[in-house]
Amino acid sequence: MIIGIPKEIKNGETRVSVTPALVARCVSLGATVLVQKGAGMPAGFADAEYAASGAKIESKARTIWKNAELIVKVKEPLESEYGLLQNGQTLFTYLHLAAVPDLAKVLLKKNVLGIAYETIEARDGSLPLLKPMSQIAGRLSLQIGAYFLQSQNGGSGVLLGGVPGVKSGAVAIVGAGNSGAHACRIAAGMGARVTILDLDTRKLDMIDDLYRGAVTTLAANPANIEAAVANADLVVGAVLIPGAKAPVVVTRQMVRQMRPGSVLVDIAVDQGGCMETIRPTSHESPTYKRDGVVHYAVPNMPAMVGRTSTIALTQATEPFLVRFIEKGVKSAIEETQGLAKGVNTRDGKIVNTAVAKALGYA
Incomplete structure (x- = not known):
């Protein structure tokens, strides 16, 4: 061969x-x-x-x-x-x-x-060749989000971990699969206030057990997503349907409710993106602003490392x-x-x- x-x-x-x-x-x-x-x-x-x-x-x-x-x-x-x-x-x-x-x-x-x-697919239905890149993209999403939240980078100037006397930044993660779970891990480690949403209650149970209630878990219905996005400084989109186009779960109306300078990172952009306002970007030009919100959607995020x-x-x-x-x-x-x-x-x-x-x- x-x-x-x-x-x-x-x-x-x-x-x-x-x-x-x-x-x-x-x-x-x-x-x-x-x-x-x-x-x-x-x-x-x-x-x-x-x-x-x-x-x-x-x-x-x-x-x-x-x-x-x-x-x-x-x-x-x-x-x-x-x-x-x-x-x-x-x-x-x-x-x-x-x-x-x-x-x-x-x-x-x-x-x-x-x-x-x-x-x-593996025997248990998991995706063994997508998994490592999903894990890396999930972890990178927080590094990227924190960077673009900085004032000099067009963000709202929020430190995700906060400091004593000042509340930490709010992170909303839509999707609790490989990418979302790893984004959650880094966000919690940074000291952010984390909310993660998914349709699969088993995944939410695992997150709740792992973080002992320190991470808020919510069912991914439109009302919960809207509330979480509106209150977030950083939103990570991590929705996946294997092989299919990603469903749009974060609408433009939700984005318009966010504070100017907040950040969206859409890991699902490889499959079309799960945010209505998203379009693919590149490492050369990674972000754009829409409705005052910073959008990051580089399809090959893991190439950063x-x-x-x-x-x-x-x-x-x-x-x-x-x-x-x-x-x-x-x-x-x-x-x-x-x-x-x-x-x-x-x-x-x-x-x-x-x-x-x-x-x-x-």
Whole structure:
């Protein structure tokens, strides 16, 4: 099997889809690994490390795309890469097709076997390849929110942890999954007044038990969300429906009730965002103001900590790459429980139900 590792070209992206250690394992199993020159540098992995691990270093992305049977990436192909996709090729990456319908059309036209990290399921129904990036994004959301709350950065000048005699800042987290739970952990650790909302009472029970009542838990109905958002200095949107477009749960009317200089961080922007006023931003230009509120919605947030994110991601993808090499991609899909859920496109069709529905193919 020939595996291709092109350099990521999304704005501000610093992650790479394999580490030198993972290359060495793939090569030991009989795979040929083509790595584009400089692909690992933003995450601190030099070309020499890849070469020493058995990779073949290629200077041009086009060469890798042309020769690889399996392309392994971090982010979805951008428009400038659409023409590089080969007919019948296998693509293993974060796809988030609900937010990029044009890419879906290209994958269908070229009969690409598109396997999305974000919809692969474990036996317990969890999302093992989405989990590490969700955890990182959740933790980063508080760092980011605290930074943009500073007066010099356009915020209202609130210190989330407060000081003696001055109440701490209020954080509202909508969604108590991986991202939301990790955002909650950092917010509570900073000393903020935290409210977390979710439809799943089991998740709220776990939060309540863990923090012994120090975090307010609420059912995520419109009235509770509206009240929590109106009183928050920082709102973190962390709503996820695997493969589907994120539902809008924070409306513009809710945003208008917030104090000027408050901050919104939408982790769900990869799937279209869960806030009505949100639009994707970039690491180069991460925020904008609407209705006096700072909006942050960078789709590849974990790229802010590229080395940590790369190591966390590749530890999660390694077992699947090993299966692909040992069994072949199609056999691995048939034999590995949950991997079939990761298949979004195959033989010119959208085969994941949630993705098909989100794109209007079902």
